[in-house]
Amino acid sequence: MIEATTGQIWTIILSMAAGTFLIRFAFLGFVGDRPLPDWLLRLLRYTPVAVLPAVVAPMLLGHGENAFDPLRLGCAAATIAVGILTRNVLWAILIGLGLFFGLGALIG
Amino acid sequence: MFKSPASRQFLIGIKDGLPFHIVLWPFAAIFGAIATQAGLNIVEVMGFSVLVIAGSAQLAALQLMTENAPTVIVIATALAVNLRMGMYSASITPHIGKSSLLTRAFAAYMLYDQPYALSTIKFEKEPDLTVSEKLGYFFGVAIPLGIGWYALTFTGAVLGEKIPTDLGVDFAVPITFLAVVSPMLKTLAHLAAALTSVVLVLALSFMPFGSGLLVAAAVALVVGAQVEIWMEKRKAAL
Numbered sequence: 001m002i003e004a005t006t007g008q009i010w011t012i013i014l015s016m017a018a019g020t021f022l023i024r025f026a027f028l029g030f031v032g033d034r035p036l037p038d039w040l041l042r043l044l045r046y047t048p049v050a051v052l053p054a055v056v057a058p059m060l061l062g063h064g065e066n067a068f069d070p071l072r073l074g075c076a077a078a079t080i081a082v083g084i085l086t087r088n089v090l091w092a093i094l095i096g097l098g099l100f101f102g103l104g105a106l107i108g
Numbered sequence: 109m110f111k112s113p114a115s116r117q118f119l120i121g122i123k124d125g126l127p128f129h130i131v132l133w134p135f136a137a138i139f140g141a142i143a144t145q146a147g148l149n150i151v152e153v154m155g156f157s158v159l160v161i162a163g164s165a166q167l168a169a170l171q172l173m174t175e176n177a178p179t180v181i182v183i184a185t186a187l188a189v190n191l192r193m194g195m196y197s198a199s200i201t202p203h204i205g206k207s208s209l210l211t212r213a214f215a216a217y218m219l220y221d222q223p224y225a226l227s228t229i230k231f232e233k234e235p236d237l238t239v240s241e242k243l244g245y246f247f248g249v250a251i252p253l254g255i256g257w258y259a260l261t262f263t264g265a266v267l268g269e270k271i272p273t274d275l276g277v278d279f280a281v282p283i284t285f286l287a288v289v290s291p292m293l294k295t296l297a298h299l300a301a302a303l304t305s306v307v308l309v310l311a312l313s314f315m316p317f318g319s320g321l322l323v324a325a326a327v328a329l330v331v332g333a334q335v336e337i338w339m340e341k342r343k344a345a346l
Contacts, residue, residue: 001146001147001174002146002147002148002173002174002176003176004173004176004179006152008179009148009152009173010152010155011179011183012169012173012179012182012183012186013152013155013156013159013160014159015183015187016156016159016160016162016165016166016169016183016186016187017155017159017160019183019186019187019190020160020161020162020165020186020187020190020193021216021217023187023190023191023193023194023197024190024193024194024196024197024216024217024219025197025212025213025216026194026197026198027194027197027198027201028197028200028201028204028205028212028213028215028216028219029209029212029213029216031198031201031205032201032205032206032209032212033205033206034205036198036201036202039333040198041202042333042336042337043329043330043332043333044195044198044199044202044329045199045232045332045333046297046298046301046328046329046332046333047195047196047198047199047228047325047329048199048224048225048228048288048289048292049289049292049293049298049301049302049305049328049332050195050301050302050304050305050324050325050326050328050329050332051192051195051196051305051321051325051328052221052225052285052286052288052289053285053289053302053305053306053309053328054305054306054308054309054321054324054325054328055164055192055282055285055321056282056285056286057305057306057309057310058309058310058313059278059279059282060282061306061310062310062313063313066278066279072279075279075283076282076283076286079283079286079287079290080286080290081290082287082290083286083287083288083289083290083291083293084290084291084293086291087291087294088291089124089127089226089229089287089288089291090127090287092286092287092290092291093127093128093130093131093283093284093287094127096283096284096286096287097130097131097280097283100276100279100280100283101275101276104276
């Protein structure tokens with residue numbers, strides 16, 4: 001159970017809200033329509049492929065309670081394979097989730 | 109209505125966002141349910157989902173709060189989880205930076221993983237879209253998913269213990285991230301960036317507050333760009 005006071009809870013909520021907004025607003029707000037240099041644009045094009053795998057990898061291959069779970073690893077591999085072969089996000093999601101919940105229900 | 113090019117893109121955005129609802133709805137409901145069970149009231153739970161609107165940071169904060177971690181640690185950890193969105197902000201600015209301050213502020217409020225990722229894919233495929241078409245698409249993805257996020261958080265908070273929280277939904281969100289990234293792995297440079305990101309984040313898992321993620325992502329950006337430069341040079345030399 002959470003023992004924090006109402007004041008502490010709202011401090012957390014409001015600080016997270018303000019901080020998260022400032023992080024998201026940082027470049028949109030303060031750079032706006034000023035042109036960015038080419039070398040920076042080249043770097044930024046790799047943002048999704050540089051960030052999202054780093055979010056997922058620890059859940060699959062790190063120290064978490066579900067890391068190295070064969071079902072999760074298999075479904076992750078299937079999702080990646082379908083995504084690469086079809087170049088289609090929807091198919092990759094449907095097959096990945098379908099396998100995970102389908103096989104999960106079968107295996108129990 | 110829905111005749112202008114921007115509103116047409118808004119509709120396409122709504123459509124492209126549909127598969128993500130399957131994943132975000134249960135995730136939101138579970139956040140609402142476990143937050144209520146942990147002792148937060150509905151206003152506090154909704155405060156998180158409406159004001160912060162960042163699922164993984166909200167869950168991280170909730171986890172630490174139930175462990176009665178100091179307030180400062182809760183805030184620092186949750187914000188560290190969200191720092192990657194600073195990279196999203198930089199990356200999307202060349203596309204929608206030429207809009208009013210109010211529009212940019214609203215876009216920043218909604219700059220979470222799914223609308224960011226879908227928009228990047230779209231803008232790369234169709235670089236000739238105008239700024240208002242790009243904004244139309246972005247908000248077409250972001251607004252319905254955001255509304256779903258609020259509504260299902262509320263449902264989860266009201267139903268509380270009636271929501272089963274152990275269905276493996278935690279894995280549904282990573283699946284969608286993989287589904288978004290893998291179609292992007294179309295050049296050696298993209299592949300190299302993704303591999304660098306995975307290897308480094310695992311090697312740096314000792315770093316506090318998940319800060320290894322930021323280092324891994326930053327190095328992966330550089331690797332991607334460098335490999336791209338090499339490939340271009342090789343092509344020019346042939």
